[in-house]
Amino acid sequence: MNALQEITASIGRAAGHAADWWSRQSPTTRWSVAGVAAGVIAGVAIALTISGGGGEPPVTVATVTRTPAPVVATPATETPTPEPAATDTPAPTATPTTATATPTSTPPPTPTPPPATATPIASPTATATATAAPGQPTYYSLEALRDAVGEAPDATLGRMRIPILGIDAAVGQRLVTGDIMEDPTGPSDVVWYDLSPWEGLGGVPGGGQNAVFAGHVDYLAEIPWADARYHGEAVFYDLQLLAVGDLIEVEIGNVTHRYEVTWLREVSRDLEGGWRPILSADVEVDSITLITCSGDFNRVSRTYSHRFIVRAERLDPET
Numbered sequence: 591m592n593a594l595q596e597i598t599a600s601i602g603r604a605a606g607h608a609a610d611w612w613s614r615q616s617p618t619t620r621w622s623v624a625g626v627a628a629g630v631i632a633g634v635a636i637a638l639t640i641s642g643g644g645g646e647p648p649v650t651v652a653t654v655t656r657t658p659a660p661v662v663a664t665p666a667t668e669t670p671t672p673e674p675a676a677t678d679t680p681a682p683t684a685t686p687t688t689a690t691a692t693p694t695s696t697p698p699p700t701p702t703p704p705p706a707t708a709t710p711i712a713s714p715t716a717t718a719t720a721t722a723a724p725g726q727p728t729y730y731s732l733e734a735l736r737d738a739v740g741e742a743p744d745a746t747l748g749r750m751r752i753p754i755l756g757i758d759a760a761v762g763q764r765l766v767t768g769d770i771m772e773d774p775t776g777p778s779d780v781v782w783y784d785l786s787p788w789e790g791l792g793g794v795p796g797g798g799q800n801a802v803f804a805g806h807v808d809y810l811a812e813i814p815w816a817d818a819r820y821h822g823e824a825v826f827y828d829l830q831l832l833a834v835g836d837l838i839e840v841e842i843g844n845v846t847h848r849y850e851v852t853w854l855r856e857v858s859r860d861l862e863g864g865w866r867p868i869l870s871a872d873v874e875v876d877s878i879t880l881i882t883c884s885g886d887f888n889r890v891s892r893t894y895s896h897r898f899i900v901r902a903e904r905l906d907p908e909t
Contacts, residue, residue, distance in 0.1 A: 726812075728819040732778045739816040742775035748795075748842040750780050750803065755828045759805065761840070766792075776816070777809035777824035791869045795840045795878065796847040796904070799871040803840075804881040805829075807894070826882035830854070830898055838902050840878060849878050849902035856884055856898050868899060876904040 745760035785792025793799025806824035885896030
């Protein structure tokens with residue numbers, strides 16, 4: 591075997607060994623070796639290209655070899671949801687709820703009684719207001735008013751009936767702590783005055799003393815609870831037509847008390863000697879007193895000059 595044949599045989603053996611070694615390598619190793627070989631071949635090609643032809647000296651170009659950064663598996667992290675950005679709009683303000691009084695067994699405080707020499711003034715007079723607002727109805731009779739809006743919402747104590755006058759009215763109540771006896775709610779209702787803070791005055795219907803009531807004689811004003819106006823005769827308009835012996839019924843708590851008129855009189859609003867004799871609880875028989883306006887009407891003060899009074903005494907239950 592000559593020298594050429596030995597070289598050829600040596601190359602063949604080397605190629606066989608290389609093929610055998612290559613087959614035993616992992617894919618990662620094979621890719622690494624292939625990359626190195628490709629880099630060497632590319633470098634040689636670039637160097638030959640730059641150094642070839644022309645009289646200019648060869649230009650040396652710095653070749654930056656970028657080594658691939660190892661890929662590191664990074665566990666996925668949950669991206670937090672951003673909070674809403676603050677704005678200039680304030681958060682809604684909670685609307686306070688209205689506290690509702692709950693009845694308890696504790697009795698309410700007793701109002702401080704006024705001086706014994708003082709006497710409240712019965713003053714059932716309507717306060718005139720401006721003309722009706724656009725769209726606000728005006729009623730001219732109690733029947734039309736009741737048919738349209740019903741009874742005054744606070745007149746829930748009972749009812750008063752005067753058959754001869756055709757009166758059948760709802761009754762409310764007013765606690766009198768000062769020197770003014772407040773008006774009824776509207777033209778159709780009657781009020782009973784609780785005069786318990788005043789020693790020696792008034793009484794409870796059917797309680798053996800003098801229960802005091804009042805009602806309007808007429809009415810020209812707005813009725814706030816009905817969102818309407820009224821212009822006409824009120825519940826006690828015909829009270830002066832009563833006579834001694836006429837019947838008056840007061841129904842409280844489903845119990846009806848029957849009274850008979852004993853006297854009637856008209857007195858000045860500024861009654862000489864005060865109202866104590868009229869309102870006094872000191873009576874011989876369980877009684878009621880009815881009060882309404884009369885006399886001349888003062889358009890400036892919106893009051894009447896007099897009051898018309900009716901006194902009635904309770905009948906025997908079997909009468």
